[in-house]
Every structure is written in structure tokens, then in C-alpha cells.
Amino acid sequence: MSTQNKVFRVEDVMLPIGEFPAVAPTMYLKEALEEMERSRLGIICIMDKEGKLLGILTDGDIRRKLLHYQKPFSVFFIDDVIDHSIKNPHTTTADMSLSGAVDLMEEKKIWDLPVVDGDGRLVGLLHLHPAVQALLQHQ
Amino acid sequence: MLKKVIEVGYGSVQKVLIGDTQPLAFITGPCAIESREHTFKMAQSIKEICDRLQIQWIFKACYDKDCRSSPDSFHGVGLEEGLKILEEVRDEFGVPVVSDYSDPAWAKATGEVCDLLQVPAYLCRQTSILRAGAETGRPIHVKKGQFMSPWNMKNSIRKLESFGCDQIILADRGTFFGYNMLVNDMTCFPIMAKNGYPVCFDASHSIQLPTSMGNISGGQREFIPHLVRAATACGINALFMETHDNPPKALSDANTVLDIQYLENVFGQAKDTHAMRLEMLAKYGEDNVHPE
Numbered sequence: 430m431s432t433q434n435k436v437f438r439v440e441d442v443m444l445p446i447g448e449f450p451a452v453a454p455t456m457y458l459k460e461a462l463e464e465m466e467r468s469r470l471g472i473i474c475i476m477d478k479e480g481k482l483l484g485i486l487t488d489g490d491i492r493r494k495l496l497h498y499q500k501p502f503s504v505f506f507i508d509d510v511i512d513h514s515i516k517n518p519h520t521t522t523a524d525m526s527l528s529g530a531v532d533l534m535e536e537k538k539i540w541d542l543p544v545v546d547g548d549g550r551l552v553g554l555l556h557l558h559p560a561v562q563a564l565l566q567h568q
Numbered sequence: 569m570l571k572k573v574i575e576v577g578y579g580s581v582q583k584v585l586i587g588d589t590q591p592l593a594f595i596t597g598p599c600a601i602e603s604r605e606h607t608f609k610m611a612q613s614i615k616e617i618c619d620r621l622q623i624q625w626i627f628k629a630c631y632d633k634d635c636r637s638s639p640d641s642f643h644g645v646g647l648e649e650g651l652k653i654l655e656e657v658r659d660e661f662g663v664p665v666v667s668d669y670s671d672p673a674w675a676k677a678t679g680e681v682c683d684l685l686q687v688p689a690y691l692c693r694q695t696s697i698l699r700a701g702a703e704t705g706r707p708i709h710v711k712k713g714q715f716m717s718p719w720n721m722k723n724s725i726r727k728l729e730s731f732g733c734d735q736i737i738l739a740d741r742g743t744f745f746g747y748n749m750l751v752n753d754m755t756c757f758p759i760m761a762k763n764g765y766p767v768c769f770d771a772s773h774s775i776q777l778p779t780s781m782g783n784i785s786g787g788q789r790e791f792i793p794h795l796v797r798a799a800t801a802c803g804i805n806a807l808f809m810e811t812h813d814n815p816p817k818a819l820s821d822a823n824t825v826l827d828i829q830y831l832e833n834v835f836g837q838a839k840d841t842h843a844m845r846l847e848m849l850a851k852y853g854e855d856n857v858h859p860e
Contacts, residue, residue, distance in 0.1 A: 487764055497860075498858075498860075503717065503719070503720075504717075504719045504759075507719050507720060508719075509725075512860075513860075
């Protein structure tokens with residue numbers, strides 16, 4: 430199908446579960462950082478056993494924590510990842526228009542949006558790069 | 569933050585609740601079981617003191633001291649005889665008892681008698697020790713190793729939890745400060761308490777000068793009262809103190825055990841400091857001067 434007339438939805442370009450880091454709240458921060466490094470994304474999602482999104486942690490959050498809490502790295506590393514996460518992150522839904530989601534990312538100055546279903550369960554992650562790429566191809 | 573209250577005591581003994589806003593609990597006794605007669609004498613004297621102060625206590629004495637510096641030092645009366653004596657103390661005084669165990673193979677028998685099992689500081693990260701203790705179903709008192717940071721004690725907790733134990737007390741007994749020297753970092757109590765389990769201060773071992781006397785450890789017991797007041801004000805839930813009726817003749821830790829003639833004084837100060845701490849908690853709330 431030509432992309433010329435397509436209205437992109439978030440679900441068209443979001444990273445599915447398994448292709449971005451999503452971990453348990455009690456994972457040590459050090460392990461969470463390793464997950465982020467492996468994924469080459471600046472975000473990690475935290476979810477409970479039922480898959481509900483509990484929070485996110487981004488590169489920026491870590492920068493701010495390091496400046497606010499001047500404790501040794503060894504103390505940070507053994508903290509639970511949830512302790513340093515943003516508990517009420519901005520989210521989107523899979524059926525939202527891609528342009529609307531990108532507008533939200535622009536408004537909030539963020540690079541990633543967790544995608545949740547009606548029950549708050551994590552279903553994907555919208556990363557800015559593929560979103561922009563899809564919209565550029567559409568033009 | 570969830571603050572767990574640990575119940576120590578099974579059967580007909582006086583149960584001791586440790587944690588959150590419970591009264592300060594006291595874990596006390598001679599370092600080692602020297603004999604049946606001496607153990608009973610100590611238990612009787614401690615009971616009288618604790619009754620006068622109206623404080624809840626757990627009797628502590630070990631059947632095997634596996635961490636002595638010298639092969640010639642008193643090692644203990646052994647597992648079988650020691651547990652028999654502890655069981656008799658339990659029955660006679662109606663008080664919970666605790667002993668440490670230095671070998672995973674000793675855990676099961678220890679758990680069949682003792683209300684609380686204690687993991688020695690040097691062994692606090694040994695998986696086999698922690699697993700064996702957890703499998704007894706008894707609460708576990710883990711001393712922070714002198715080589716451990718308070719935040720890394722979370723690893724020991726995670727191990728115990730993974731083996732099914734969620735009745736844990738963490739204690740500080742000092743941290744190595746160079747050679748033959750310990751120091752107490754009072755921030756260790758709020759750091760360890762962040763795990764949600766009660767925290768304890770081991771006063772008599774904190775003033776130890778490890779192996780400073782060649783083949784035995786020295787100590788500076790003159791500092792016990794200062795450290796007790798400081799630790800209690802920092803929010804501990806239990807105070808651990810080894811005591812003896814004749815410290816120079818004690819068969820284990822002679823340089824660190826508190827002479828029992830001072831026990832009532834120190835315990836009284838700890839009880840009062842803890843009560844003031846609870847009053848301040850009610851009046852001013854939890855410490856939170858640098859929120860996230």
C-alpha cells in the first residue's frame with residue numbers, strides 16, 4: 430500500500446514488547462542501566478507482573494538524580510530501579526494518530542512515549558526516530 | 569515505606585515484637601555458653617534487670633564460636649549440649665533464645681530450639697548459610713559484615729527472600745576502619761532500614777578492636793554508652809549486647825562484653841532514648857529533609 434494516503438497510527442511504528450527494555454520494579458538500577466545500554470535507548474519502562482506500567486526511567490532522570498543525590502555510585506547501583514523512576518509518565522495508546530503523538534513529544538520535549546492499553550498495560554514504546562521517519566516518508 | 573514487625577518467639581515463651589514503633593527489643597546474654605550453671609546464672613540476672621526495666625528481651629548465647637582468632641581459644645560446648653542448655657533456659661525463664669550458627673549443617677537443629685537464628689557477620693553473604701537459615705522458618709538476625717557497606721546488605725536480604733524468608737533483622741556491629749579498628753557509621757541504620765526490615769545495633773561488638781591483641785581481639789567498652797545512645801536516637805528497633813558477670817574471666821570476647829553491673833544503666837538509657845525517639849517521630853514525623 431502506498432504511504433501517500435495512509436494515516437499513521439502509533440501502532441504502525443511503535444517498538445513491540447521485547448524490542449525495548451521493560452523490567453521489574455525491584456531490578457537493581459545497575460542492571461537496568463545495562464539493559465538501557467544494550468537497547469541503545471535512553472529509556473527503560475518498569476512494569477508489574479501483570480504488565481501494567483509502573484514508571485519509566487530516562488537518561489535525563491539519571492542525570493538529575495546524580496546531581497540531586499550526591500551519593501556514591503555503589504549506592505545508586507543497588508537501589509531498586511523503581512526508586513528513581515518517574516511514576517506518572519506521559520503515555521499514548523496504540524490507536525492514537527502518529528502525528529498527534531509526535532506533537533505530544535514535541536510539547537513535552539521527550540524522545541519516547543510508552544504505549545499502554547485501556548488497563549494501563551504496556552504494549553509498546555514509541556521512539557521519536559522511527560516516528561519522524563514514517564511521517565517524513567508520508568510527506 | 570513498608571516497615572515490617574518481626575515476631576520472635578514460638579510456643580509458650582514471651583513473644584517479642586521488633587520493628588516500626590514497637591518498644592525497643594533487647595538481645596542479650598553471654599557471648600558463649602560456658603556451662604549450664606553459668607548460663608542459668610546469667611539468664612537469671614538478666615531477667616531480673618529486664619523485669620525491673622519492663623523491657624522485652626531475647627536471651628543470647630552461642631554453642632560454637634567458630635570465628636575465634638586462636639585455635640587455643642574456647643570454642644564452645646558444642647551443638648548438642650549447647651542447644652540442650654538453651655532449650656532449658658527457654659523453658660525455665662519463658663524467654664526466646666538466639667544463637668548464631670556458623671555451618672549450614674547446624675541450622676536445622678538450631679531452628680528446632682532457637683526462636684531466632686543469627687548469621688555471624690563474617691558469614692553474612694554466604695548463600696549456603698542464608699539458605700539453611702531460611703529453611704528453618706525462623707526469623708533470621710543477620711549481622712552486617714565489618715567489610716560490607718550497609719546498602720550492599722540488600723543482597724543478603726534478596727538471598728533470604730529468594731529462599732522464602734521474610735522475617736529478617738539487620739544489625740550493625742561496626743565497619744573496618746583500616747586494620748584492627750572498627751568505626752560505627754550511624755547512617756547505616758536509615759540505609760539498612762530502607763529495606764523495610766527492623767535494624768539492630770550490636771553495641772558490644774562495635775567497640776571491638778579486631779585481633780588487636782595478637783591472637784585475640786581487644787575492645788574499648790568505655791564507649792558502649794555513647795554508641796548506644798547514638799544508635800538508639802538514629803532509630804534502631806533492637807539493641808544487642810553481650811554481657812558477663814566477670815568479664816576478665818569470660819571464655820569468649822572478654823575484652824568487649826559489658827560487665828553486667830552496668831547493664832541496667834545502659835539498657836535504661838537505651839529504653840529512654842528510644843521512647844524519646846518515638847515521641848519525636850509522633851511530633852515531627854519521619855525524617856525527610858531531602859525529598860526525591
